[in-house]
Each structure stands twice: as structure tokens, then as C-alpha cells.
Amino acid sequence: MRPARPPGPLGRLRRATKLDKVRWLIVYSADVVPLLSLFGFYGLYLQVQAGMWPSLAVAAGVLLVVFIALSTRPFRVAVRGGPRPTALLTASGVIALVLCCFAVVWALPTWLGTLTPFVRTRTAVALSAGSIAVLAVALTLAGAGLTDVLILVAALAFMVVVAAGGVWVNLRLWRTVQEAHQGEEALAMLAVSEERLRFARDLNDLLGQSLTDVAARTARAEELLRADPGAAAAEMFEVRDLSRRSLREVRTAVQNYRAIDLDEVLAGVRAVLEAADVRCTVRADTAALTPETRTLLATVVREGTTNVLKHSRAASCTITIEDGVLEMSNDGVNGPVGEHAPNGLAGLADRLRAAGGSLEAAPTPEGRFLLRAAVPA
Template sequence: MIGLARVTRASKLDRIRWMVVYSSDIMNALAFLGFIQLALEWETNRLPVAAVVAAGAVIVVFYGLSTRPYRIATRGGARPTVLLALTGALALGFAALTMIWLLPVWLGLVSPFLSRRVFWPLAAGITAVAGVYMGFAAGLPAVVVLLVLTAFVTGATVANMWIWRIALEAHEGQEAKARLAVSEERLRFARDLNDLLGQSLTDIAAKAGRAETTLAADAELASAEMFEVRDLARGALREVRTAVQNYRALDLGEVLASVRAVLEAADVQCTIEGDGGDLPAEARTLLAAVVREGATNVLKHSAAQRCTITIRNGVLEMSNDGISPDAGEPGGLRGLAQRLSAAGGSLSAGAADGLYLLRAAV
């Protein structure tokens, strides 16, 4: 095996998680609008310098704390009650001082941890109370700002978390579909074996029983029965070996078409050159197994965007741009390397010119 490059690339699910988290962090940065109000308060000498500095420090602390709930929510963690209570107290304290910038941000923080039936009435109630207070304390413009910010932050947060849940369900659905396909294939093979062996084993048991019964009275007849048992057992063994051989046999053309469809469904651009039509059946079966295992590794162990499969003169090269630290280590590739070696071929895998290359020769 060629040495593997230790380069880690994020999966698509990770990239969606980062998009949700970082966009939420940007929305939370609205809290820093409080610095503008603090500067105006200080400019008009309504607040001493010490109070402005202390309030600014609290805003920074609030923003730092506000980055945690979204990360906890996207990873399926428990509701951080203490953290939400602390940030809620800070938001209410600033709202009491007519600094409304933290209140909409806090409503966004609690939205991932409450059901819609609880969150929306809570958000409406807090906004209504704060709006009435701001109307008396700071006038109508402050109420309008509060309503706009609350609608923007809470709506964007709810939309972000909805996108995350959709992506998570889609990812889990793909894994469930793959597990179901494997289970169905195992059940099919089990049914085939049952059909093959059921009648044979029944006949063997019946003849062995008759031989046991007639052994004392007629040894020659019992011997004839046991010869029939032997012939039945050999026939059943041949049928099982044929079934297993057919089960392991893969059609290279069908596998290439299936792999292309699966990769493109996962947003991986797949290009195929050649089909190995001039190769013997055994060689085509081996290459089909390599293609299937390589596609599995692309989906499970990389973040590839392009994959190229080339078959020329009995040599298969499968390359992708999603280099992964463990793409060449699964037991599937090791088992295939042994199968190809036993058939006089070879298999190698590893990084080459910024790509991950799987190469099989038969």
C-alpha cells in the first residue's frame, strides 16, 4: 500500500453545521450595537466612563456566552439551562436600561431548545412587555427597533435550525437506506440458501433415519441408503458453492452504472472512461468489487466533489479529490488486495498529486 496523506476534510454535514453556527454568531453580533448607544450616552455625559467600560465588558461577555447554545443544539446536547438563564438575566438588565440590543439575541438563543408551541408565545409575550416599557421609556422609535430586531433574529435562528434538522434527517436517511440495502441483500441470500438446502437436508435426514432402522435387519440395504445420503450431501454442497459463486459474481457494467448514480446523488461528479468489456469474467468481477469498495470509501471517508474511474488494458484507476486520513485502511481494501494478489493482480491506494488514487491491475 502507498502511504496515505494525513489530510482531513470536512464532511458535507459538518459544513452545514458550521454554516448554521457561524451565521448565528453573525446575527448575535447585533449585541455590539449596544456600544453605539453606550458611546452616545457617554458623549452626552449621561453615563460616567466607568459605567460605560463596565457595560461594554458585559456586552462582550454576553456575546461570548451566546456562541455556545447553537453549538450545543447542533450536536444534540442537553439544554444549557444555567447558560440560558445567565444570558437572559443580562439581556433583561440591559433592556431595563433601555438598551434593547441583547433581548432579541437572547430569544434566538432559547429557540433551539423550546417547541414552537412554547417558544412563539414566549417570544410574543416578552416582546410585548418590553415594547410597552420601551414605549414609555424611550418612545416609539425604540419600539419599532425592538420589533424589527426580534423578528429578524428569531426568524433567522428558527430558519437556521430548521435547515440543520432537514440536513440531519437527510444524512440519517442515507445511512438508513444503506443499512436497509445490506439487510435486504442478506435476507435474499438467506432465502436462496434455505431454498437450496431445505429439501436436500430433509431428504438426507429421512434416508439416514431409514438406514438406521434397517441397519440391524439388512446391512446391505442400510449401506445403499447411506450411499444415497452421501450423494445427496455432495449434490447440496455443489449447489451451495454455485450459489455462493454466483452471489459473489458482479457485473462490471451494472456496478459502474450504479456507482455513478450513487455518487452523483451525493453531489460527487463522476466520470467513467472504459468498461473493461474485453476482460475475462473473473477479471471483470474483481474490478467490479474494487469499484464498489472504492465508491463506498469515497462516500464514507472523504469529502470528494469529483471522482474519475478509468479502465484500460486490465488496469483500473479510481481517483477523487477528497483525500482522507483513513480512506485506505478499511478491511475491505485489504481483503480485495489479497483477492487480486491470489489471482495474479495487484492493488494500491494512497495520495498522488493532490488526489486519492485507488489502482487495481488484473
């Protein structure tokens, strides 16, 4: 059997989550900051024209390429939330200092920008101001005119603001996106918790009084057992009837909770899949279905959606319901029915067989995965 090929860039992009795509967009947009150093190649060209040895210019160009490559890593570390890459920042700082000796001063704003996520704001400001001041003094001692020094200081200050500000804004944007994503997950968990609490309250209301009555009548029957066995037996018959009535009430409550609105499930599933970047097409005729059939199909739709999101890399999904037959297909790869037993599709297959229906799930020759559930209409 030929091993599966790893997905290419387009495949990874198509299968990535929305959060991954936002992270990639932020990370790659922050790579503009290291690219600011490319202005240094133009400076090297001017110096060669002014008499610099070509070999020195080539060496400086190689250093500049290495510096740009190293400068793309610190922001990725910051996005992942990793510790400060001291060795990486030190190495790139040394290279930036060497490049400044070759008059490639554009490496300095880039280095200060990559340093921004790992130091305090006042530290970044102090380093920026000190670095620009040292360059200004060095140029003055080298005999540069006051106008040239002022122009260079203004240009460097502007580039430092652009580089550090760009990195800071992108990092803040990523953290805001993370907080929003975590907030959505927290809201979903809160909704589940609230539903559980509501169910617990309803059960408490149903069983609390009934169990209190059962306990009281049982205690009374115990008291009457020796003095009046007939009265005690009558009390126990009342306890039996009360227990049966309570059991019916609990079963009714549970059945009401199990009753699922199929149309609401289809709408919710479509929204969830599209939020996960899975194109979803729904064609469903549900008007003539009985409540039991609607509940069974809704359960299958929810489980099928879970499998699409967790066990496949689907980009599209189609859901059709006609005459009590549900077909849910996607272009990803799922496992067979038995893989998720007993709480997944295998458990649902047992429920559908008990109701006189059937459930099948398998890949198709066309390269799709088909989940088919048939329930007596």
C-alpha cells in the same frame, strides 16, 4: 520526522462531509440574530452626543461585545442536542438587562431569540410580551411620549419575532436535515437486510428439500441395514449422490451471488464518492473482460472506494480500467495494503494472486495514493 500540520480552514472545508457543511451553514446563518445587537452601538453614539459620559459608553460597548459573543453559543448547544446552558443564558440575560439600563434595548430581542430553543413556545411568548411591557412602562415613567413608546414597542416586537423566528426556523431545518440523513442510512441498512433475507430464502429453498430427502433416505438405510445390507448400501449411495448434487447447487447459487456487474459497481461508486464531495472521474473499457475478471475488478473497486471514504481525506478520485488493469488513485492518504487484512485489500491481493493477477497499493511521488490491480484479460 516533521509532524504534520493540522489542516487549515480551507482544508477542513474541503474534507468535511455534506452533513457537516449543512450544519455549518445553518449555525453561521443563525449568528445573524446576535448581530442584531450591533444596532446598540449606534444608540450609544447618540447618547454620547446627548451628554452621556464617554467612559460609561465604553463600558456599555464592552458589555455589548461580550453579550454578542455569549449569544452565539446557545444555538450551537441546541444543534448538538446538549442540555440547556442555564448558566450561559442567565449571564447573557443579566448583561442584556444591564444594557437596557444604558438604553441599548436591542440586546433584549437577541436574548429572547437565544432562549427560544430551550423553552416552550408559550413560555417564549410570555417572556417576550412581559419584557416589552416592562420596557414600555419604564419608558412611560421616565417621561417618554406615547408615540415614542408605541414606536419602540412595535420595533421591539418586530425584532423579537425576527430573532425568535430565525432561531426556530434554523433549528427546525437542522433537525429535518438530520432526519433525512438518518433516513438514508436506514434505507441502506434495509437494503442490506433485504438482500440477506433473499439469500436466506434461496438457501432454504435449495437445501430444505435436499436435507429432508437425505434424512429420509438415511433413516430408510438404517432400517434396512440388518435385514438387507445391499439395499441399505444402495440407499447410502443415493444419499451420497444427493449430497453432492445439493453441494453443486449451493456452490452455483453462491457463485451467482458473487458475480458482480462491473459497470453497475462503477456507476454506484461514482455516485457514492460524489455524494461524499469527492470528485470522481471514471474511464473504463470493460467490454472485452471475462465475467471472472469483471467480478474481481468490481470487488477491488468496491474495497478501494471503502478505503477512500474511511481511511483517507480525498477530494478527487480517478478510476481507469484498460486491458484488465485497474488503476484507482486519490489525493488523500491511505495506509498500506496490510493494514486492513485479512478482509480488505490484503485479502483481495491473495484472491488476485490465486487468479494469476496482482494487486499493489502505495503512495506515489506526486502525493497521490494509487491502487493498481492487474487481472489476466
